[in-house]
Amino acid sequence: MITLHGISKTYAQGGLEVQALHPTDLMIGKGEFVAIMGPSGSGKSTLMNILGCLDIPTTGTYELDGKQVQSLTEDELALVRNEKIGFVFQSFNLLPRQTILKNVELPMLYGGVAKAERKARATELLSKVGLGDRLDHRPNELSGGQKQRVAIARALAMNPPILLADEPTGNLDSKSSLDIMRLFEQINGEGATVILVTHEADIAEHARRILRFGDGVIRDDLRKDLAQGEVLT
Ligand code: ADP
Numbered sequence: 001m002i003t004l005h006g007i008s009k010t011y012a013q014g015g016l017e018v019q020a021l022h023p024t025d026l027m028i029g030k031g032e033f034v035a036i037m038g039p040s041g042s043g044k045s046t047l048m049n050i051l052g053c054l055d056i057p058t059t060g061t062y063e064l065d066g067k068q069v070q071s072l073t074e075d076e077l078a079l080v081r082n083e084k085i086g087f088v089f090q091s092f093n094l095l096p097r098q099t100i101l102k103n104v105e106l107p108m109l110y111g112g113v114a115k116a117e118r119k120a121r122a123t124e125l126l127s128k129v130g131l132g133d134r135l136d137h138r139p140n141e142l143s144g145g146q147k148q149r150v151a152i153a154r155a156l157a158m159n160p161p162i163l164l165a166d167e168p169t170g171n172l173d174s175k176s177s178l179d180i181m182r183l184f185e186q187i188n189g190e191g192a193t194v195i196l197v198t199h200e201a202d203i204a205e206h207a208r209r210i211l212r213f214g215d216g217v218i219r220d221d222l223r224k225d226l227a228q229g230e231v232l233t
């Protein structure tokens with residue numbers, strides 16, 4: 001599903017160059033559930049933004065679901081972002097003036113889905129995340145956990161094969177965090193590839209593979225479903 005070769009990222013910071021991500025090779029297969037851990041500033045979000053096609057790497061090649069991302073035009077990239085990837089952020093990033101129904105409809109509006117179908121699918125997704133009785137509410141009327149569930153429903157709107165989440169439980173209490181992780185497990189069980197960043201070991205435990213980052217390098221790649229020393233071929 002995802003193959004990175006020599007992907008790196010250097011930022012210019014006031015005349016200095018900061019290498020946030022050193023050349024990295026990484027393969028993530030269809031249906032995997034991966035947690036990315038590591039200290040603040042170690043390059044986790046940089047990698048996630050590249051995976052989500054929100055940022056462009058300085059070097060390397062990125063193959064996503066059979067497409068060479070670095071060869072795409074801006075328009076093709078926008079299409080890939082809308083159809084292949086659902087992105088969930090720590091700070092939810094919902095539109096405050098719109099109802100949660102409209103928030104979830106938005107990717108489908110960009111995707112050219114007809115009005116009646118948009119409404120039906122957004123309603124179905126909000127029911128799936130347990131908010132079917134809140135369609136006309138605005139984000140400010142919801143708790144943090146509920147807002148994140150809206151964001152997940154929005155991320156699923158175009159039925160993307162990949163769901164990326166950068167510290168999705170970072171602003172939530174432990175009960176809401178557990179609800180969110182159960183939802184990710186369910187979505188992964190239905191076939192989506194799920195990749196999330198977290199600081200918390202108990203959150204990472206929900207994943208089947210854990211990547212540990214340090215100073216822009218993958219230090220450790222642990223697959224729980226393989227015996228120790230076993231290698232995927
Ligand atoms: P993490 O998500 O692991 O906390 P980041 O990927 O956000 O780490 O940041 C890695 C490094 O890159 C840090 O040194 C950070 O200051 C730098 N960095 C991140 N984004 C930018 C940016 N847009 N411009 C300049 N430097 C950045």
Ligand code: MG
Nearest residue numbers: 044045046166
């Ligand atoms: Mg980050």
